[in-house]
Amino acid sequence: MNTARVYTRNLLANWTVFGANLLVMAFLSPFIVHTLGKEVYGIWTLVNTLIGHLSIMDMGIRAGTGRYIIYYIGLNDHEKVNQTIRCGLGFYSVAGILIFITALVLGIYVPRMTESIPPAYHTVFRLLLPLMAINLWINAIQAVLSSVLSAHDRFDLTRGADLGALIIRTIGTVIVLQQGYGLIGLTLVVLSANILCITTNYIMARRIYTRLQLWPFCFIKERLRELFGYGIPAFITSLSVKIIGQTDLLIVWLLISVSEVSTYSVGAMLLYYTTTFISQIYTTFFPPVQRAVVKKEMGTARWYFYRQLRLTFIFSLPIYIGFIMFGYVFIHLWMFGGDFYEKDVANAATVMWILAVSKLLLCLTSPSASLLQAMGHIKFTTKMTAIEATVNLVLSISFVTLLDWSLAGVAAGTLAARLCTSTFIMPLVAFRKVGASLSRFARDVGGPVVLAGGLFVALCLGVRHLFAATSWILFFSQVGLALLGYVPIAWFILVPAADRQRIWNLLMSLMAKVYNKISGLSRP
Numbered sequence: 001m002n003t004a005r006v007y008t009r010n011l012l013a014n015w016t017v018f019g020a021n022l023l024v025m026a027f028l029s030p031f032i033v034h035t036l037g038k039e040v041y042g043i044w045t046l047v048n049t050l051i052g053h054l055s056i057m058d059m060g061i062r063a064g065t066g067r068y069i070i071y072y073i074g075l076n077d078h079e080k081v082n083q084t085i086r087c088g089l090g091f092y093s094v095a096g097i098l099i100f101i102t103a104l105v106l107g108i109y110v111p112r113m114t115e116s117i118p119p120a121y122h123t124v125f126r127l128l129l130p131l132m133a134i135n136l137w138i139n140a141i142q143a144v145l146s147s148v149l150s151a152h153d154r155f156d157l158t159r160g161a162d163l164g165a166l167i168i169r170t171i172g173t174v175i176v177l178q179q180g181y182g183l184i185g186l187t188l189v190v191l192s193a194n195i196l197c198i199t200t201n202y203i204m205a206r207r208i209y210t211r212l213q214l215w216p217f218c219f220i221k222e223r224l225r226e227l228f229g230y231g232i233p234a235f236i237t238s239l240s241v242k243i244i245g246q247t248d249l250l251i252v253w254l255l256i257s258v259s260e261v262s263t264y265s266v267g268a269m270l271l272y273y274t275t276t277f278i279s280q281i282y283t284t285f286f287p288p289v290q291r292a293v294v295k296k297e298m299g300t301a302r303w304y305f306y307r308q309l310r311l312t313f314i315f316s317l318p319i320y321i322g323f324i325m326f327g328y329v330f331i332h333l334w335m336f337g338g339d340f341y342e343k344d345v346a347n348a349a350t351v352m353w354i355l356a357v358s359k360l361l362l363c364l365t366s367p368s369a370s371l372l373q374a375m376g377h378i379k380f381t382t383k384m385t386a387i388e389a390t391v392n393l394v395l396s397i398s399f400v401t402l403l404d405w406s407l408a409g410v411a412a413g414t415l416a417a418r419l420c421t422s423t424f425i426m427p428l429v430a431f432r433k434v435g436a437s438l439s440r441f442a443r444d445v446g447g448p449v450v451l452a453g454g455l456f457v458a459l460c461l462g463v464r465h466l467f468a469a470t471s472w473i474l475f476f477s478q479v480g481l482a483l484l485g486y487v488p489i490a491w492f493i494l495v496p497a498a499d500r501q502r503i504w505n506l507l508m509s510l511m512a513k514v515y516n517k518i519s520g521l522s523r524p
Contacts, residue, residue: 006153009155009156010153010155010156010284011155011280011281011284013155013156013159013160014155014159014280014283014284015277015280016159016163017159017162017163017166018273018276018277018280020163020166021166021273021276022270022273022274022277024166024170025269025270025273026334028170028173028174029266029269029334029335030334030335031174031177032044032173032177032186033262033266033335033338033340034337034338034340035177035178036177036182036183037338037339038259038262038263038338038339038340038344039118039258039259039262040121040182040183041262041265042253042258042259042260042261042262042265043117043121043124043125043183043258044128044183044186045249045261045262045265046117046249046250046253046258046261047125047128047129047132047183048132049247049249049250050103050106050110050129050250051103051129051132051133051135051136053247053250054099054102054103054106054133054136055099055136056235057095057098057099057102058091058092058095058140058231058235059091059095059228059231059232059235060228060230060231060232060233060234060235060236060237061088061091061092061095061227061228061231062088062092062140062143062144062231062234063230063231063234063235064088064226064227064228064229064230064231064234065084065085065087065088065143065144065147065227066143066144066146066147066150067230067290067373068080068084068223068226068227068230069081069084069085069144069147069148069151070147070150070151070286070287070290070291071290071294072084073148073151073152073209074151074287074290074291074294075294078211080223081209081211082211082212082213083218083220083223084223084226084227085144085148085212085213085214086213086214086215086216086217086218087217087218087219087220087223087224087227088144088227089141089144089214089217090217090218090219091219091224091227092137092140092141092144093137093217096133096134096136096137096140099133099136099137100130100133100134100137102133103129103130103132103133104126104129104130106129107125107126107127107128107129107130108126110125110129111125111126114253114254114258116253116257116258116259117258121183124182124183124184127184127187128183128184128187131187131188131191132187132190134191135187135190135191135194138191138194138195138198139194141198142194142197142198142201144214145158145198145201145202145204145205146158146201148205148208148209148212149201149204149205149208150287151287152208152209153287153288154204154208155284157204157208158201158204160200161197161200161201161204162197164196164197164200165193165194165196165197165200166193168189168192168193168196169189169190169193172189172192172193173186173189176188176189202214230378233378233379233381233382234378234382236382236385236386237378237381237382237385237386240382240385240386240388240389240390247392247393248264248268248396248410248411248413248414249261249264249265251393251396251397251400251410252264252407252410255397255400255401256400256406256407260347260406260407262340263340263344263347263348263351263407264347264348264351264407264410264411266331266335266340266344266348267331267347267348267349267350267351267352267355267407267411268351268352268355268411270323270352271323271352271355271356271359274319274320274323274359275359275362277315277319278312278315278316278319278359278362278363278366279366281308281311281312281315281367282308282312282366282367282370283370285304285307285308285370286370286374288300288304289301289304289305289370289371289374290374292304293374293375293376298434298435301371301374301375301434302434302435302436304371305367305371305430305434305436306436306441306444306445308367308370308371309363309364309367309441309445310445310494310495310496312363312366312367313363313445313449313452313494314490314494314495316359316360316362316363317360317449317452317453317456317486317490317494318456318482318483318486318490320356320357320359320360321356321360321453321456321457321460322460322479322482322483323352323353323356324352324353324356324357325457325460325461325464325482326460326464326469326475326478326479326482327349327352327353327356328345328346328349329469329475329478330475331345331348331349331352332345332349333469333471333472333475335348347406347407347408348407350407350408350411351407351408351410351411354408354411354412354414354415355411355414355415357415358411358414358415358418358419361415361418361419361423362418363449364423364424364426364427365418365422365423365426365427367430368426368427368429368430368431369381369384369385369422369426369430371430371433371434372426372429372430372433375433375434377429377433380426380429381426384421384422384425384426385422387421387422388417388418388421388422389417391416391417391420391421392413392414392416392417392418393413394413395412395413395416395417396409396410396412396413396414397413398413399412399413444496448493448494449494451493452489452490452493452494455489455493456482456485456486456489459482459485459486459489460482463478463481463482463485464478466478466481
C-alpha cells in the first residue's frame with residue numbers, strides 16, 4: 001500500500017471512531033443529564049475532571065514512552081523499544097499506586113470542602129474517585145500498546161479496538177442508568193469497556209510487533225533519562241492543558257456551583273470532542289514527521305507541516321463557525337427540558353460561542369506545536385503552554401470575581417489567554433525551525449482561509465434568514481444547506497489545484513472501475 005493510501009486509511013480510521021463517539025455523545029448526553037439530573041451529572045463531571053488532573057502524576061512518562069517507541073521502531077532498534085516499554089510500564093505502575101492513594105484521600109476530603117455536593121452522595125464520591133484512578137492506570141497501559149500500533153501506521157487496528165469499547169460502553173450506560181444503578185454503575189461500565197479495549201490492543205500489538213515485551217518491568221537509567229528528558233516538559237505541557245481546559249470546570253464548581261458545572265460542560269462538550277477530531281490530523285501525521293526528522297529530511301517534514309495546516313483549516317472552519325452560527329438553536333433542541341431551563345440554554349450557548357473562537361485560534365497553534373515536538377523542541381512548546389495556562393487561570397478567576405461575568409467569564413479567560421500568548425508566537429517559531437516561508441503561507445493558506453471563512457459566515461447568515469429552525473428536521477436542513485454551500489468554497493479556495501486534480505482523477509478512476517464491474521456482471 002502506498003504512503004498516501006496509508007495516511008488516508010489512518011486518518012479515516014481516526015475520524016470514523018471520532019464520528020461514532022460524537023454520534024453516541026449527541027444521543028446519550030441528554031439521556032444521561034436528564035436521567036441523573038443537573039446536580040448529579042455535575043458530580044460525575046467533577047469526578048472526571050479531578051481524575052484528569054491526577055493523570056499528570058505520571059510526570060509525562062506516558063508521552064515520553066509513546067515518543068521513544070516510535071523513535072526506536074523508526075531506527076529498528078528493537079532492544080531499546082522493549083526497554084522503553086518496560087521502563088514506562090514500571091513507572092506507570094508506581095505512579096498508579098500514588099494516584100490511587102491520592103484519589104482515596106481526595107474522596108474523603110473534597111466533599112467536606114464544599115456544600116455543593118449533597119451529603120447523600122459523599123459515599124458515592126469516595127468510591128468513584130479510586131475506581132476511576134484504576135481506570136486511569138488501564139488507559140496508560142493501553143496508550144503504550146496503541147503507540148506500538150501507531151508506530152507501524154496501524155491506526156485502523158487501535159481505532160477498531162476503541163470502537164468495540166465504545167459499543168460496550170454505550171449499551172452498558174443505557175442499561176445501568178435505566179436499572180437505577182446511577183454513578184457506580186456508570187463507572188463500572190467505563191472500567192469494563194476499557195479492559196476489553198486494552199485486551200484487544202494487546203492481542204493486535206503482539207501480532208503486528210512480534211518482538212513486543214511488556215514484562216518484567218525494569219528501571220534502566222539510560223531509558224529513564226530519555227523518558228524524563230522528554231516527559232518532564234510534556235508533564236508541564238499536560239498540566240498547562242489541564243489548566244486551560246478542565247480547570248474551567250473546577251473554577252465553575254468553586255466560584256459558582258456544582259450544578260453550573262453541568263451547564264458549562266454542555267456548552268463546552270462539543271468543543272472538546274471536535275478538538276479531538278481536528279487533533280486526529282496531526283496525530284496521524286506525527287509518526288511520519290518524527291521519522292522524517294530522525295532521518296534529517298526537512299523538506300519532507302515541511303511538506304507534512306503545510307499539509308497539516310491546510311487540512312486543519314479546511315475541516316475547522318465549518319465546525320467552529322457552525323457552532324457560532326447555529327449553537328444556540330442546537331443546544332435548545334438538544335438539552336432543553338427537565339431541570340435544564342431557558343437560561344441554562346443561553347448560558348451554555350454563550351460558552352460555546354466564546355470557546356469556538358478560541359478553538360479557531362488553535363488551527364495555527366496545534367500543528368505548529370506538533371511539529372516542534374517532533375523536532376525535539378518540546379521545552380519551548382512547554383513554556384508557551386505554561387504561560388498561556390497561567391494567564392488563563394488568572395483571567396478566568398478575575399472575570400468571574402471582579403467583573404461578575406459568571407460562566408461567560410470562565411470561557412472568556414480561555415479565549416483572552418490564547419489570543420495574548422501562543423496564537424502567533426508558536427507558529428512563527430515553527431515556520432523558522434522547519435524553514436517554511438511566511439509569504440508562501442500567507443499566499444497559499446492564510447489569504448484563502450480568511451476569504452473562505454468570510455464567505456461561509458455570510459452563507460450561514462443567509463441560511464438562518466431563510467427559515468427558523470424550530471425542530472430537528474429544520475435545524476439539520478439549515479446545517480445541511482450551509483455545509484452544501486461550504487463544499488464549493490473549500491474546493492475552489494482552500495484545496496490546492498494539484499490536489500483537486502489528484503482527487504478528481506481518483507474519483508474518475510473509481511467510477512470507471514465501478515462501471516466496468518457493473519458492465520461485466522451484466523454481460524451474458
